[in-house]
Amino acid sequence: MPTALLARDPDLSRLLDDGYDVVVHAxxxxxxxxxxxxxxxxxEHGFIAYPVTISGDRLVSGxxxxxxxxxxxxxxxxxxPLPLANPENRxxxxxxxxxxxLSSKPSPHGYPDEYTKITAYSxxxxxxxxxxxxxxxxxxxxxxxxxxxxxxxxxxxxATSRAGIAAVHRRFRGHRLVIVGLGGSGSYILDQVAxxxxxxxxxxxxxxxDNHNAFRAPGAPTLDTLRDRxxxxxxxxxxxxxxxxxxxxxxxxxDEDNLDLLTGATFVFLASDNATSKQVxxxxxxxxxxxxxxxGMGIEEIDGRLSGLLRVTTxxxxxxxxxxxxxxxxxxxxxxxxxxxxxxxLNALNAxxxxxxxxxxxxxxADATEESHTTYSLxxxxxxxxxxx
Numbered sequence: 587m588p589t590a591l592l593a594r595d596p597d598l599s600r601l602l603d604d605g606y607d608v609v610v611h612a613x614x615x616x617x618x619x620x621x622x623x624x625x626x627x628x629x630e631h632g633f634i635a636y637p638v639t640i641s642g643d644r645l646v647s648g649x650x651x652x653x654x655x656x657x658x659x660x661x662x663x664x665x666x667p668l669p670l671a672n673p674e675n676r677x678x679x680x681x682x683x684x685x686x687x688l689s690s691k692p693s694p695h696g697y698p699d700e701y702t703k704i705t706a707y708s709x710x711x712x713x714x715x716x717x718x719x720x721x722x723x724x725x726x727x728x729x730x731x732x733x734x735x736x737x738x739x740x741x742x743x744x745a746t747s748r749a750g751i752a753a754v755h756r757r758f759r760g761h762r763l764v765i766v767g768l769g770g771s772g773s774y775i776l777d778q779v780a781x782x783x784x785x786x787x788x789x790x791x792x793x794x795x796d797n798h799n800a801f802r803a804p805g806a807p808t809l810d811t812l813r814d815r816x817x818x819x820x821x822x823x824x825x826x827x828x829x830x831x832x833x834x835x836x837x838x839x840x841d842e843d844n845l846d847l848l849t850g851a852t853f854v855f856l857a858s859d860n861a862t863s864k865q866v867x868x869x870x871x872x873x874x875x876x877x878x879x880x881x882g883m884g885i886e887e888i889d890g891r892l893s894g895l896l897r898v899t900t901x902x903x904x905x906x907x908x909x910x911x912x913x914x915x916x917x918x919x920x921x922x923x924x925x926x927x928x929x930x931x932l933n934a935l936n937a938x939x940x941x942x943x944x945x946x947x948x949x950x951x952a953d954a955t956e957e958s959h960t961t962y963s964l965x966x967x968x969x970x971x972x973x974x975x
Contacts, residue, residue: 632657767858
């Protein structure tokens with residue numbers, strides 16, 4: 587987001603007019619050079635910060651009355667800790683952490699705007715310092731800075747900053763994903779990974795986007811879109827490029843003739859139902875040390891109701907046996923009569939299970955099992971993990 591846009595926000599403009607030192611960094615508003623009193627009755631300087639909610643290029647007011655403070659224990663002029671300061675570490679960004687959560691709610695509705703919130707907290711802290719040192723001021727002169735964090739997103743991820751997990755999400759950086767097959771589960775995989783800070787997402791699918799895809803993929807395409815029958819990869823890339831700058835498309839089926847498309851990938855999701863070409867892809871991924879997840883489902887109609895299994899098979903370097911034994915091999919005599927039943931909710935569940943497994947494999951989520959094979963049974967509503975001995 588261009589710096590000038592946020593700098594023109596009315597609340598931030600008023601802070602700058604007053605002489606506050608304001609920084610926007612990692613989805614937080616940070617006000618630096620806030621004088622405070624230590625327990626030894628000396629005057630030091632810290633900063634106050636809080637995650638912001640942004641609607642387009644404007645701040646949304648009144649979302650939370652809390653704010654975070656970085657420094658030692660803020661005290662009154664007598665060296666007594668301020669009662670509103672609660673010890674709580676919050677990672678703002680890599681190398682930047684707040685140490686206290688401050689909570690002062692003036693009314694049931696909180697603060698009317700961001701300007702009022704920031705000035706109220708700065709006075710609560712700085713007025714104590716001013717009582718000891720009349721030169722102490724939270725408004726040393728206007729300064730504005732928006733620190734670029736090389737985000738792959740087209741607009742700010744304020745969900746991550748509001749949750750205080752920016753440092754965890756930085757682990758997505760450096761990852762280059764490939765999704766092979768976008769008919770059902772693959773499109774939902776895209777929907778999930780587009781919301782992560784991975785460097786790039788390559789979509790590979792040679793098919794067109796038709797009516798049946800619309801009913802088992804996220805979103806709601808227009809009738810005109812379906813009439814145009816756009817290439818599936820290009821259509822989905824155009825949508826998710828609105829959020830993630832690193833989404834690109836390849837309008838081809840992946841087979842032995844174009845495996846070089848996978849070069850540079852750090853992780854691959856195989857969501858194609860083409861079992862014939864899958865083995866050569868797997869062979870290439872194993873030979874090049876690329877981890878991957880293969881998803882699949884087998885749904886059938888029995889006595890007027892649907893039942894079956896969803897499958898997530900994970901293949902990591904040094905642990906390839908599960909993929910070799912669990913991923914179905916081509917069976918033309920069966921495929922000729924298959925109905926290939928899929929529904930949006932099962933596609934979505936299959937995708938979410940795969941994305942969660944990927945996030946566990948790269949250390950985003952905790953992982954106590956490190957399983958290689960997971961199935962979900964529709965009829966029993968059970969998830970089972972397996973590993974080959």
